[in-house]
Amino acid sequence: QLQLQESGPGLVKPSETLSLTCSISGGSISSSGYYWGWIRQPPGKGLEWIGSIYYSGSTYYSPSLKSRITISVDTSKNQVSVKLSSVTAADTAVYYCARHRDTVVGVADQPAFDIWGQGTMVTVSS
Amino acid sequence: EVVLTQSPATLSLSPGERATLSCRASQSVSSYLAWYQQKPGQAPRLLIYDASNRATGIPARFSGSGSGTDFTLTISSLEPEDFAVYYCQQRSSWPPLTFGGGTKVEIK
Numbered sequence: 001q002l003q004l005q006e007s008g009p010g011l012v013k014p015s016e017t018l019s020l021t022c023s024i025s026g027g028s029i030s031s032s033g034y035y036w037g038w039i040r041q042p043p044g045k046g047l048e049w050i051g052s053i054y055y056s057g058s059t060y061y062s063p064s065l066k067s068r069i070t071i072s073v074d075t076s077k078n079q080v081s082v083k084l085s086s087v088t089a090a091d092t093a094v095y096y097c098a099r100h101r102d103t104v105v106g107v108a109d110q111p112a113f114d115i116w117g118q119g120t121m122v123t124v125s126s
Numbered sequence: 127e128v129v130l131t132q133s134p135a136t137l138s139l140s141p142g143e144r145a146t147l148s149c150r151a152s153q154s155v156s157s158y159l160a161w162y163q164q165k166p167g168q169a170p171r172l173l174i175y176d177a178s179n180r181a182t183g184i185p186a187r188f189s190g191s192g193s194g195t196d197f198t199l200t201i202s203s204l205e206p207e208d209f210a211v212y213y214c215q216q217r218s219s220w221p222p223l224t225f226g227g228g229t230k231v232e233i234k
Contacts, residue, residue, distance in 0.1 A: 037223070047162075047170065047213055049223040060221045063127070096169055102217060110181055111217065112160035116169035 002027040004097050004117035012091075012124050018084040022097030022117055029078045030055050035100050036080040037113065038071065040093035048093075052100065053080060087124045094119040128152055128216050130226035138234040145201040147229045149214035154194045158218040161190055161199045164228075165210045173212075174199065201231075209233050 008020035022036065029036065037052035051061040053071045061069050070083045080097060098113040129152040139145055149159065157177040162170035172181040174190035177197060187202040201208055214226040 039225075046228045047164075047215075047225040049221075049225065051221075052223070062222045064222075098169075100217075100223075104176075108182075110172065110175050110179075111158075112172050112175040112181070112215065113162070113170070114172050114175075114181065116171075119169050 002099070002115050004099065004115060006095060006097050006117045006120040008095075008120060008122070010121055010123060012087055012122060013126050014088055014124055015086055018082075018087050018091060018122055018124070020082050020095055020097075020120060020122070022080045022082075024078045024080070029073055029080065030075055033101050033103055033105060033109070035060075035102070036071075036073070037098050037100050038080075038082045039096045039098055039113070040091075041096070041119075042090075042093045050084075051082065089124050092122065092124045094121050127222055128155060128219050128224050130214050130216060130224055132212075132214060132226035132229045134229060135227070136230045136232060138232050139204055140234045141204050141206055143204050145199075145204055145208070145231055147199040147201075147212055147231075149192075149197040149199070149226050151195045151197075151216060151218075153219070155216040155218035157193050158216055159190075159192070159197050160215045160217070161188075162213045162215065163208075163210050164213065170213060204231070 003025045005023045012018045035052040038050045068085045096119045098116040100113045131150045133148045161174040164170040178190045211228045
């Protein structure tokens with residue numbers, strides 16, 4: 001079955017760029033109708049959506065992060081990546097990648113974040 | 127931006143009791159609301175999508191209802207594994223996709 005796995009540095013210095021990759025196995029990143037999203041969760045706090053990329057390549061970002069975030073896909077590697085520039089301590093969080101969709105075409109379609117990676121903790125500190 | 131407000135923040139109940147969790151939207155989200163369960167150290171798990179549809183493999187004791195601005199997640203009889211944090215999330219108007227602040231269901 002489809003599995004997502006986040007990877008990247010666990011420690012990033014303030015003002016530098018956070019870079020994470022989500023590797024997808026058991027399915028194609030180009031599957032029609034799906035978005036690949038990033039959600040983060042600061043320690044002890046709730047969930048925050050930071051951005052998504054559609055299978056066609058269109059990107060959607062949180063307005064609060066729009067100036068600092070870039071999400072891209074590498075179809076040859078079946079990976080989605082996120083870069084967040086000029087990080088501060090407020091960017092310290094567990095970062096999750098997750099699949100979602102907006103439409104229901106087939107009986108198996110679930111229009112929500114239906115498959116999640118296990119998450120990766122990123123700490124911003126000098 | 128659609129703001130989702132969940133209540134109560136914490137629900138203290140015993141196994142076997144009924145849990146009723148609320149999610150209120152700052153504007154109508156039609157039925158485009160999902161519920162997730164998150165246990166410590168784990169990723170969230172989809173429970174309900176489009177307000178009332180159980181996700182694959184979710185037990186029947188979980189049910190969702192509501193439309194517009196007021197939504198409810200009901201757990202008919204709490205099992206020990208149901209003690210967790212629950213989040214609602216809307217996809218009606220985005221970006222941004224937004225989540226509620228969460229309700230923690232704890233053992234009384």
